[in-house]
Amino acid sequence: MSNITEILLQLKDKNITFDHENISEYVIRHKKSLVLYGKLTYTPDCCPNCHATNGIVKNGTRQSRLSLCQISGLNAYLSLTKQRFYCKSCQSSFTAETPIVDKYCFITNRLKQKIMDTLAETISETYIAKQHNVSVHTVRRIVDKVSSTLKVNHNTQLPQHLCFDEFKSVKSSDSAMSFIYCDALTHQLIDVVHDRKSSTLLDYF
Ligand SMILES: [Zn+2]
Structure with a gap:
């Protein structure tokens, strides 16, 4: 089964090739951890800087250590080798991206x-x-x-008729009373505002 790691980790990106033969045990942040390995590469559609579609060449790699969900009670990481690209049109470099992690993020x-x-x-x-x-x-x-x-989008989500009231909520509430409102026709709760003061409600609406 060639995609066992993808299924185990639930990290599905066809541009990542996992090294199914290699998994290491390391002490990371004073805890025994597992490290898996993968490579991310593809042919980019265009340069993200100048949008040129031609003249993009592979230019080295960059290593990222990404935090994964725990495996068998151990902290786990993916050591991901990301392809770097160079655009001949604007002389800029950029790194391959993947939906499994946000740009500039390691989680x-x-x-x-x-x-x-x-x-x-x-x-x-x-x-x-x-x-x-x-x-x-x-x-x-x-x-x-x-x-x-x-958050409620007041432009599109407010019903035509509102019912509202005040109630004692949490100690941290500034005015000790909170504001609750619902759809007058369906009685569906829309939101709770942490205090009922007019200045807060003006800010809210
Ligand atoms: Zn470019």
Whole structure:
């Protein structure tokens, strides 16, 4: 089975060739860890700088160590050799990209997804960071990203008729009372605003 690593890791990019024969055990950040190896290369459609379609040549490689989800309780990494390219038209260099990880990031999107799944649990950011071998800062960035996608778009998502009320929510709420509103016809909850003061509501809407 030639694609066993892709399936095990759930990292599916046809441009990555995994080295199925090679897996290493290293101590990384004081913990026994597994390192897998892969190469990323393809023929680019065009130069991302000048958009030239011709005159792009392969020009060396760059090594990245990407954090993966744990394997058998051990922290795991993918040592990915990424192809570098040189554009003869604008004399610029660029590196091959892959959907398994964002540009300039070393945490795979699969691991970010796993962290997002954990956010639904009532556990601390510190614990999530420790569990997934990432920094608390990384967990906070993912929380911010998720919360921004959950924000209500007032231009397109407000119903014609609203029902609203105030209620006692959390101690940290500035005015001790929060604002809740729903669709008056379907009774579907739309959002909760952390405080009911008019200045906050004006900012919100
Ligand atoms: Zn170019």
